[in-house]
Amino acid sequence: MSAVERTQSRQEGPAESRGVRDRAAASRARLGLEEHVSRLAVVLVKALKVFAVLFLLLPLVVAAHQAFLPTVAFEVVPENGFTLRWFAVLGHPEFVNAVWISLVIAVVATIISLVCGTLAALALARSSFRGREFINMIFLSPVMIPPVVKGLSFVLYFGIIGLRPGFTSLLLAHIVITLPYVIRVVYPCFYGLDRSLEEASRNLGASDFQTFWKITFPLIRPGIFAGAIFSFIMSVDDVGVSIFLITPDTTNVSVLLLTWASSVADNTLAAVSLTLVVVTLIASTVAERWVGFDSILGGMRR
Amino acid sequence: MRNRSWLTRFAYSVMLLPALLITVVLFLFSLAPTFAFSVYKFVPPASMQPAFVLDNYAAFTHPVYFGYIVTTARIGVISTLVAVVLAYPMAYTIARSASARMRRVLLFSVMVMFFVHTIVRAYAWVAVLGRTGPLSSLLELLGIGPLRLLSNEFAVTVGTIHWLLPFAVMTLIGPIQTVDPALEDAARNLGATELKTFTSVTLPLTFPGVAAASLLSLTLGFGMFVTPMILGGGLVTMLAKFIYDETIFANNYPVGAAGTITLLVLATAVSVVVSRFFEARTKVL
Numbered sequence: 307m308s309a310v311e312r313t314q315s316r317q318e319g320p321a322e323s324r325g326v327r328d329r330a331a332a333s334r335a336r337l338g339l340e341e342h343v344s345r346l347a348v349v350l351v352k353a354l355k356v357f358a359v360l361f362l363l364l365p366l367v368v369a370a371h372q373a374f375l376p377t378v379a380f381e382v383v384p385e386n387g388f389t390l391r392w393f394a395v396l397g398h399p400e401f402v403n404a405v406w407i408s409l410v411i412a413v414v415a416t417i418i419s420l421v422c423g424t425l426a427a428l429a430l431a432r433s434s435f436r437g438r439e440f441i442n443m444i445f446l447s448p449v450m451i452p453p454v455v456k457g458l459s460f461v462l463y464f465g466i467i468g469l470r471p472g473f474t475s476l477l478l479a480h481i482v483i484t485l486p487y488v489i490r491v492v493y494p495c496f497y498g499l500d501r502s503l504e505e506a507s508r509n510l511g512a513s514d515f516q517t518f519w520k521i522t523f524p525l526i527r528p529g530i531f532a533g534a535i536f537s538f539i540m541s542v543d544d545v546g547v548s549i550f551l552i553t554p555d556t557t558n559v560s561v562l563l564l565t566w567a568s569s570v571a572d573n574t575l576a577a578v579s580l581t582l583v584v585v586t587l588i589a590s591t592v593a594e595r596w597v598g599f600d601s602i603l604g605g606m607r608r
Numbered sequence: 609m610r611n612r613s614w615l616t617r618f619a620y621s622v623m624l625l626p627a628l629l630i631t632v633v634l635f636l637f638s639l640a641p642t643f644a645f646s647v648y649k650f651v652p653p654a655s656m657q658p659a660f661v662l663d664n665y666a667a668f669t670h671p672v673y674f675g676y677i678v679t680t681a682r683i684g685v686i687s688t689l690v691a692v693v694l695a696y697p698m699a700y701t702i703a704r705s706a707s708a709r710m711r712r713v714l715l716f717s718v719m720v721m722f723f724v725h726t727i728v729r730a731y732a733w734v735a736v737l738g739r740t741g742p743l744s745s746l747l748e749l750l751g752i753g754p755l756r757l758l759s760n761e762f763a764v765t766v767g768t769i770h771w772l773l774p775f776a777v778m779t780l781i782g783p784i785q786t787v788d789p790a791l792e793d794a795a796r797n798l799g800a801t802e803l804k805t806f807t808s809v810t811l812p813l814t815f816p817g818v819a820a821a822s823l824l825s826l827t828l829g830f831g832m833f834v835t836p837m838i839l840g841g842g843l844v845t846m847l848a849k850f851i852y853d854e855t856i857f858a859n860n861y862p863v864g865a866a867g868t869i870t871l872l873v874l875a876t877a878v879s880v881v882v883s884r885f886f887e888a889r890t891k892v893l
Contacts, residue, residue, distance in 0.1 A: 366729075482634050550856070
């Protein structure tokens, strides 16, 4: 029974004194108003939700459409038509090289972060020394620092220790970028683990290494996949750090795209965007089937 | 047994070591020169001299430079507010909706954003807000004259909200999931309206989540670099872009370093204020 119905039924009650009736009327009016406001709020929230989804997805659709148009978005007189000429850039050696650099850096940084991060997460989850929370905070600290701050700091620091901008400095920086995400995703997996399975394995005579490889690792594998995906995304997506450390030979796809976005006035970027979106859509669908977004979700929580 | 525990402790230290070395030696140490250079003296055109001067910080009292700080704070705060408000209903539906399809559609539209490159996401707004873009055409159809929607703070704020929204949704899902639905049902059964149930049960219980989402959004929002660069068209300067321009183009590393420290202090200060605000609200309950 809703609040409105309840007030209505009260109305049909026996004769009341004037004061009580007045109060009832006032409360009825208040409840009625509250109910109306609440209903309005519910509708508004629903509208907000629809708006949020459209707000997220529509720009990508518009950009995708732009990739096939002969004129750019800021031209005064738009020309209608259909063209595939903007996609020619995908075969451009500069672009291919940049994609290659991004992929190599992302894969190597992810592998190194995954190994170091998983070991650290395991040690953190299993030990119980006093500074544990503090060390965890140190591990996660790079996330709290804006990318450009990290980028400038790296270029100054690497300059002092004699490391020139280039592949090595880019790789080291990307390890720093990706490591916290691996630890953040993998750490909770060790917490949720049923330790009795490991004890059972040890009681049955398995060595520590066998226990880890045959029992622990398979149990945390979803977390490690999620950590790998996250780490890879963060590496490929980085602009603020990379832009300080690239050289003409090691320009990665982020920096190249940014250069184009601020200088080239055609739909090349829309075409590249569409291609990237299609590739990432396929990748994310595969990722969803493979590990499920729920396990990636764990890494996003603070 | 004692021997074994000593051994495991040693093993744990060895396991922690690589990650700790990377974080401390590569990252924490790297911040030191930035702090040091921020008080060095800039020698035009492109070098600096060890010193202890506060000129680089004093530069930010100049109206133009101070304006960069204000712009950064304004875009960061407004984007955070809008992103968290938009994120809450989405996160609530993902956490609670009875329809599995609804949950999947919303979760997918949020997750896909993480897979789409930041530059692509900013550029998509160039297509939307551009002169021939759909929004311009729609506004002209409504008789609202040709407005310049790109290369201004509005465009940068919209792009920033778009970038922050998925992070805010992801941060809110967990805290909303932990609220016991029975509490909300109890409020409803006692005659509370949906709005009342939300404002006096659900929202207060998810306050820590709202705080976490706001803090994350603020930290990310203050550091925005790509979005202002693409959507600001060189007319909107946030601190991150200022730092980049000063160092890479003007070779003025001391002022760039001072800008960096200013950005860190600004982000930390706002975070402290926000977490105090939420802590005070949580304690009352």
